[in-house]
Amino acid sequence: MDIAKDLMGASAAPLILSILQEGESYGYALIGRVRDLSGGQIMWTDGMLYPVLHRLEEQGLIQSRWRTAENGRRRKYYALKASGRKALAEQRAQWQTVNLTLAQLWGT
Amino acid sequence: MFDLEQNLRRWRRGMSVRLPLRREAVDELESHLRDAVEQAIQEGSTPEEAWRQASERLGNLDAVAAEYSKFGAPSAWRWLPARFAAAVLAAPAAGLAYFLVARTAASQGTILLNLHVFAITVGYVAMVVVGAVAAWSLLSRAWCGWSHVETRALGATFGTLTTAALALTSAGVVLGSFWARDHLGGYWSWDPKEIGGAAVLAWGALATRLPLPGCRSAAATSARRCSRGSPEPSSPRRLGSGRLPQNTLRSPPA
Numbered sequence: 575m576d577i578a579k580d581l582m583g584a585s586a587a588p589l590i591l592s593i594l595q596e597g598e599s600y601g602y603a604l605i606g607r608v609r610d611l612s613g614g615q616i617m618w619t620d621g622m623l624y625p626v627l628h629r630l631e632e633q634g635l636i637q638s639r640w641r642t643a644e645n646g647r648r649r650k651y652y653a654l655k656a657s658g659r660k661a662l663a664e665q666r667a668q669w670q671t672v673n674l675t676l677a678q679l680w681g682t
Numbered sequence: 683m684f685d686l687e688q689n690l691r692r693w694r695r696g697m698s699v700r701l702p703l704r705r706e707a708v709d710e711l712e713s714h715l716r717d718a719v720e721q722a723i724q725e726g727s728t729p730e731e732a733w734r735q736a737s738e739r740l741g742n743l744d745a746v747a748a749e750y751s752k753f754g755a756p757s758a759w760r761w762l763p764a765r766f767a768a769a770v771l772a773a774p775a776a777g778l779a780y781f782l783v784a785r786t787a788a789s790q791g792t793i794l795l796n797l798h799v800f801a802i803t804v805g806y807v808a809m810v811v812v813g814a815v816a817a818w819s820l821l822s823r824a825w826c827g828w829s830h831v832e833t834r835a836l837g838a839t840f841g842t843l844t845t846a847a848l849a850l851t852s853a854g855v856v857l858g859s860f861w862a863r864d865h866l867g868g869y870w871s872w873d874p875k876e877i878g879g880a881a882v883l884a885w886g887a888l889a890t891r892l893p894l895p896g897c898r899s900a901a902a903t904s905a906r907r908c909s910r911g912s913p914e915p916s917s918p919r920r921l922g923s924g925r926l927p928q929n930t931l932r933s934p935p936a
Contacts, residue, residue: 601710602717620718621741624710625749632753649717650710 577616586618586626588669591662594636594654601627601650627652635661684730686719693737700747702831703756715740756831758838763818767811767839771846775804794864798857802879805850809882812843812889841890848886855879 593599593607601623608616630636635658641651654662690712697708715736722732740746758764782796791799819836822828858879859869870876 600713602714602721619741619745620714620736620739621711621746622749624707624714625746625752628707628750628753645720647713647716648709649713650706 575615582616582618585616586623587630588662588665589616590623590626590630590652591635591654591658591665594652595659595662598651598653600652604652630658633661634658684728684733686729686733689733689737690715696743697747699827699829700743701750702829703760703835704750707750711740711746756835758835758842761832761835761839763815763822764835764839767815767843770814771804771808771811771843774807775800778803792861794857794861798854798861801850801854801857803854805847805852805854806882808843808847808850809886812840812847815839815843844886844889848883848890851879851882851886855883 589608590604593604599607601620605618605620605623608618627636627638631638631652635655636652637655638650638652640648643649693715694708694712697711698705701707718736718739719729719732722735723729727735759768778800782800785791786793786796815836819828819832822832855876858876862871863869
């Protein structure tokens with residue numbers, strides 16, 4: 575099953591924000607997490623995640639810092655900001671509305 | 683023998699040329715590649731396979747760079763030559779200010795003369811720094827590659843420095859002419875120093891009117907011409923509006 579590009583694009587921000595709600599994370603881990611949760615159905619082109627993170631940071635929803643991981647390598651970690659939490663709550667309500675509407679129509 | 687570091691370096695060079703002034707983004711992408719390669723090797727791939735997979739999955743360099751270019755141009759101050767130019771200008775300015783304050787405190791030279799010396803000297807140095815940045819840019823362009831982002835950074839640096847040089851030199855010439863009225867008997871006498879000052883002013887005035895891309899500070903006189911080269915406004919996109927560009931994310935074959 576191919577997920578349409580538009581849908582992939584639209585879901586990127588809420589997916590990222592939702593994962594960051596669980597705690598700080600970095601790009602490579604985010605990609606892996608989404609792949610695992612979706613059972614391999616949502617596979618981002620790796621390089622395209624980073625501009626999205628950059629945009630979310632520019633919008634003030636997340637903040638980043640460089641940190642040295644246990645293996646001694648530096649990684650850029652992202653964390654949710656208060657405004658990001660608020661944006662996520664709004665998006666969540668929107669996605670749930672769409673989901674609920676479709677579910678009723680499809681009788682599931 | 684496959685050399686991962688060498689491949690990473692080559693990749694980094696390619697990415698740096700496409701993402702000038704965004705060193706942090708390149709660092710982050712490199713960190714990602716290292717994570718991906720390490721993971722694949724742990725899962726049993728050879729380093730060569732791991733590298734090929736990781737760099738393929740990262741996507742086309744131009745496509746990734748195109749995503750970043752949708753954001754506004756990075757600030758000109760992130761351009762190393764601009765920082766260097768500011769430092770080169772600030773250091774002698776601070777030294778000279780210290781020297782002249784000491785002179786004034788010791789009643790050597792009038793305040794008017796000392797202010798004149800400061801404004802003229804720093805103004806001239808700023809003009810020389812403009813030339814140095816230009817020369818450096820020509821060399822860099824010839825040997826290290828160049829991009830439109832650097833053109834804009836150069837234009838902005840040029841505009842700021844030239845405007846500063848022009849303002850300081852003008853102030854210096856005016857202060858000097860008032861000093862000359864009291865001590866030399868006239869505002870202006872066409873001696874070589876004065877002709878030099880006038881020449882710098884004429885060049886500065888001409889230069890701020892050059893149609894250069896990204897010259898913000900000189901925009902007072904040439905806003906219309908500059909607008910052509912100004913960064914494209916990055917339209918703030920609303921979250922979740924599904925406006926991620928083509929090829930942004932892909933889904934796997936079923």
